[in-house]
Amino acid sequence: MGKRVDETVQRLLSMWETGGFPKVVAKTMLARKAGERPCDTWSLANQILMIVSGTEDARGFDQWKKVGRKVKKGAKALYISGPLKKTITVKDEETGEERKQQITYGFKDIPVFALEDTEGEPVSATAPNYQPDTLPPLMDVAEAWGIKVSYAAGGDNYYGKYMINSDQIVLSTHDVSTFFHELSHAAHNRIRPLKGGQNPLQEIVAETSAAVLCLIYGYEGYVGHSRDYVASYGKVKPEEATKAVMRAMSDIEKVLEMILSTTKQTESRTA
Numbered sequence: 001m002g003k004r005v006d007e008t009v010q011r012l013l014s015m016w017e018t019g020g021f022p023k024v025v026a027k028t029m030l031a032r033k034a035g036e037r038p039c040d041t042w043s044l045a046n047q048i049l050m051i052v053s054g055t056e057d058a059r060g061f062d063q064w065k066k067v068g069r070k071v072k073k074g075a076k077a078l079y080i081s082g083p084l085k086k087t088i089t090v091k092d093e094e095t096g097e098e099r100k101q102q103i104t105y106g107f108k109d110i111p112v113f114a115l116e117d118t119e120g121e122p123v124s125a126t127a128p129n130y131q132p133d134t135l136p137p138l139m140d141v142a143e144a145w146g147i148k149v150s151y152a153a154g155g156d157n158y159y160g161k162y163m164i165n166s167d168q169i170v171l172s173t174h175d176v177s178t179f180f181h182e183l184s185h186a187a188h189n190r191i192r193p194l195k196g197g198q199n200p201l202q203e204i205v206a207e208t209s210a211a212v213l214c215l216i217y218g219y220e221g222y223v224g225h226s227r228d229y230v231a232s233y234g235k236v237k238p239e240e241a242t243k244a245v246m247r248a249m250s251d252i253e254k255v256l257e258m259i260l261s262t263t264k265q266t267e268s269r270t271a
């Protein structure tokens with residue numbers, strides 16, 4: 001095991017140094033599907049709040065009333081964030097023409113309640129299914145560690161997220177590399193508690209580990225993206241990404257050993 005990890009790490013670093021990696025594949029974000037629940041139009045951040053609080057359907061008091069359900073007494077609201085919008089008149093500097101434009105000038109907290117905290121008519125709304133037809137490799141590791149992995153659409157600035165406190169992963173893409181990245185954060189958190197937010201060292205550990213896993217499982221097209229990501233967190237040029245990896249190396253090895261000693265999926269994809 002140790003030897004395979006070492007060899008693959010070395011292979012990755014020399015690919016990064018020489019730029020000798022396969023053509024990068026484009027990353028893809030899940031397109032939003034029409035759903036019947038109000039949350040199907042929410043931002044990914046709001047959906048994550050909902051998922052983390054343990055429900056798959058949360059709505060406002062009146063939205064529940066509309067479908068014949070009542071919020072149970074004493075139920076605690078969950079607060080999502082909604083934009084405050086207003087219409088302003090703007091004047092075109094060249095033509096002098098005036099037109100109306102809607103702008104967001106702030107955010108407000110909106111109370112919503114979990115389906116489980118309501119009673120009444122049965123709910124028929126179905127949730128769009130964002131699960132890939134084939135789950136990525138290493139899903140058995142998440143399962144072994146009791147990590148819930150959900151897929152959701154509506155992300156604007158990130159493809160996935162590992163929530164430290166609830167130990168859950170939410171993915172807004174089917175790209176295997178993103179799942180590997182979040183799983184690596186989860187492994188890292190099991191080695192030592194992670195700091196919240198985008199911590200550079202943690203990001204370098206997660207992304208480098210994910211790139212090694214991509215090589216092991218046959219998804220080499222993401223290796224170039226990883227180099228850029230690691231370089232940007234290490235504040236170095238892409239060709240110098242390996243420099244950024246050096247001080248994170250011992251954690252990267254621990255993360256990889258932990259993941260690879262847990263999985264039973266040893267076969268790499270036949271591309």
Ligand SMILES: [Zn+2]
Nearest residue numbers: 181185203206
């Ligand atoms: Zn990350």
